[in-house]
Amino acid sequence: MTVFTPYPAIDVRDGRVVRLRQGDYSNETRYPSEPLALAQDYARAGADWLHLVDLDAARAGGYTLTQLLANIKQHTALRVQTGGGIRSDDEIQRLFDAGADRVVVGSLAVRDPDRVAIWLRRFGVERIVIALDTRCDSGGIWRLPINGWTENSGIELDSLLDRHAQAGIRHLLCTDIHRDGMLGGPNVDLYARLARDWPQLAVQASGGVHQLSDIGALREAGCAGVVLGKALLDGLMDLNDVVRAC
Numbered sequence: 001m002t003v004f005t006p007y008p009a010i011d012v013r014d015g016r017v018v019r020l021r022q023g024d025y026s027n028e029t030r031y032p033s034e035p036l037a038l039a040q041d042y043a044r045a046g047a048d049w050l051h052l053v054d055l056d057a058a059r060a061g062g063y064t065l066t067q068l069l070a071n072i073k074q075h076t077a078l079r080v081q082t083g084g085g086i087r088s089d090d091e092i093q094r095l096f097d098a099g100a101d102r103v104v105v106g107s108l109a110v111r112d113p114d115r116v117a118i119w120l121r122r123f124g125v126e127r128i129v130i131a132l133d134t135r136c137d138s139g140g141i142w143r144l145p146i147n148g149w150t151e152n153s154g155i156e157l158d159s160l161l162d163r164h165a166q167a168g169i170r171h172l173l174c175t176d177i178h179r180d181g182m183l184g185g186p187n188v189d190l191y192a193r194l195a196r197d198w199p200q201l202a203v204q205a206s207g208g209v210h211q212l213s214d215i216g217a218l219r220e221a222g223c224a225g226v227v228l229g230k231a232l233l234d235g236l237m238d239l240n241d242v243v244r245a246c
Contacts, residue, residue, distance in 0.1 A: 052082035101127070129204070130172050135178060191218060
């Protein structure tokens with residue numbers, strides 16, 4: 001059976017666990033859990049991986065969660081993929097030195113794919129995740145906002161994916177922004193198309209998942225994993241059940 005991985009997500013802003021609605025920084029929900037304590041809870045529930053996001057850096061650059069990352073690695077057995085505002089080789093190396101298992105590259109993967117291709121060669125395709133967060137425009141074209149979804153790059157998802165695929169990417173995290181934080185179900189059609197057209201990619205789905213049947217649908221669509229945020233934080237899904245289902 002193909003391995004399907006759940007990635008419980010911890011998004012951090014101003015040191016607190018938060019969730020944004022459709023990527024809107026003015027529309028956030030704060031949660032009482034401390035990030036490290038929440039990571040420990042997820043580890044006890046059976047998670048193997050954690051998805052850790054620096055929301056402050058995603059908009060302004062300059063990753064700020066290095067100490068939190070190190071603490072999570074010290075106090076849990078979780079493997080961690082993490083990102084937010086990654087701009088340079090040195091930042092990536094610092095994250096690996098702090099214990100990151102994979103580094104997630106978002107806006108720069110849109111603006112400067114040539115640099116990402118260099119990182120794939122330097123650090124290895126298993127250690128870099130390309131995060132392409134996308135919106136469907138009025139003409140039915142999937143486009144890629146950047147800088148915490150605050151700026152429209154105008155670049156098309158498909159054309160950029162072709163370019164990254166040629167460079168050898170393995171891990172793709174794709175978020176349908178319209179579904180993010182809405183708990184209305186994932187865009188299964190989008191992920192099925194990605195898995196079909198780029199079968200060499202291990203696709204992680206993100207956005208809208210709120211029940212176990214969503215996970216089954218994404219697995220059937222060909223995804224390799226799913227990022228779970230608000231559904232876990234709001235108690236709509238139990239991570240123990242998710243781990244057993246996966």
